[in-house]
Amino acid sequence: MTEGNASIPIVTIKPDSGWQVINVAELWSYRDLFVFLIWRDIKVLYAQTVLGFMWAILNPFFQIVVFSVIFGRIAKIETDGIPYVLFSTVAIVPWTYMSTSMIAASQSLVSGQSMLGKVYFPRLIFPLTPPLAKFVDFVIAMVLVFGVMVYYKVTPTANIVYLPVFVILMILVPIGVGMWLSSLAIRFRDVKFAMPFFLNLLIYSAPILYTASAIPHEYRMLYSFNPIVAVIEGYRGMLLGTEMNWSYIWPGMVSAIVIFVTGAFYFRKMERIVVDVI
């Protein structure tokens, strides 16, 4: 939409013209705002709390305690010989990141509607901000993972070189889902109410509380198209030395990219009319 040189931009405003790709140049010109909004989310999240950023550790910590008691001690789930606490911690920390990011991203347009109606900036900033702001929580919560690893005297394997791949994948999933759900939520507020159920479904559809090897072989491929499976398997492979089975990881990567790209297109289509239908 913006043409001309940098000093005097020329903008043409026209009716909605269907499908468009993300305007990266425009997004780039708003990078300062983007940084400030991420920073605002980080700063404001634990405002006026006693424990502050400790919550980033405490939330997954309590989840791990509960799951370890129920699934590790009582149900005695098979974990390929890995202590259950270690097994679940490595999965729950990235899962907590992805689930909280998805919730925040899916509500980002609805909760930002007062700002939407008053000033223009690329709407894409809304669903992109929560997954990036919550990354700080993730990094803090990783202390928990390394603490447990030290306790069980486990060292990361050489597969740790893939860390950037799985971190990017882990961020890509909530961004993709967030673009889809936030633009759906502006018309259908049902999204908000379906979210808890959706997340419940996701936690059980990925090998967070059990091993992926428990899935029957013939369904394993289909199962792997869930991008969360790829993220969790990746983290376990890197940190615990379980088998890094790429043939069950790439399907998740493909679907993460598909969700991201289609989400971006759908978001672009919906973003201009946000204010009229919200």
Next chain:
Amino acid sequence: MTTAIKVENISKQFRLGTKVEKEDSLVRALFSTIKAPLQNYRRYKSLYSFRDNDLSPDILWALKDVSFDVNRGEVVGIIGHNGAGKSTLLKILSRITPPSSGSIRIVGRVSSLLEVGTGFHPELTGRENVYLNGTILGMRKKEVDNKFSEIVEFSGVEKFLDTPVKRYSSGMRVRLAFAVAAHLEPEIMIVDEVLAVGDAAFQKKCLDKMQDVGSQGSTVLFVSHSMPAITRMCERVIMLKAGSVFMDATAHDVVSAYLQGERDNTAERIFTDTDAPGDTEVKLHAVRILTDDHRVTEAIDIRRALAIEVEYEVLQPGWVLMPTFALWNGEGVNVCVAVDQDLTWRKVPRPPGRYTSRGWIPGNLLSEGMFTVNVTMWTLEPVRKMQYHVTDVVAFQVVDTLEGDSSRGDWKGDLPGVIRPKLIWETGSNIK
């Protein structure tokens, strides 16, 4: 002159999203509850689909075929009644919402102040909010850095910069927010009623700042309901009516046309038999504001007289009436109280029937601004009694001109004071 904004045949339609059906029986209501999800889905899905020739009553044309050009450096006012399409036009120009058809070409960076303080977060400090708000309004961090001390000085909240904004008074918040907005240096500035905020002194500061922006060669689009502000700020004014450009001419011409056509009900209040204030002796029927040529109007030229007309009915004979009214200005000051002094009925009991009392206020007396009227009816004989007392029954606006023949002379700036009488001046080197 180069064109800064070129608006070509812009239209905008909205769906009102109204629910059409209503259930009249329990069974039907139950049935429709089951059907509701599907209907809701269709309704919310169709919120933004328009077919050609769709004549559904659900569709509202907020703008229809609006075209105009604005040259670089022009300060253009946009006026019109509520619902005329002003806000929609500004929202399209600032890219908040797209037009349904037509196109706009804008040369230069646009900043819109549709409401100051957008994105202010209560938990962040004043300093942090200046940066956040600045970048939201389109500044780069570097620009905020450069302007920071100026912004803080303009706002006058230096002492509280590191206090969370939630601890600010609302006035402080507004001042800080406007300070940020005022220091944008866009080529094109879109302003909507910012002047409705802050105290009088701060409003003046804002107006001056906007005039500055205009005189520095920026293009300004200014929407306001305040005719004094519009005439002071703009050379050219566009008047919208029912979504179309009704008039596009010099500020003076358009504002007078607007005021002529002004027949808002705030200038006239007619009571029905059932809601008429009063008791068994006297009832109030109507109150209106009249110009010196007996038109009902909300807007009065400061140079011309106006009348406050009260129409009432005496229901019982033998009472001596004393109609009065009181005038209050926009700052809540009681400007005056006036009592009917017409000699015909002074101390004379009136027979039943309809009466009209008209009190004339001369031109060149009241100051500029909004006035509201309270009317009261006292009876003195046989007993002293207040028959009715109605506050804010009508309101009007006094508008000063810039033609030099009112009390302001050739001064075009802000002019304070409760009254603005035109005095007799004698000036010379040796006068007696």
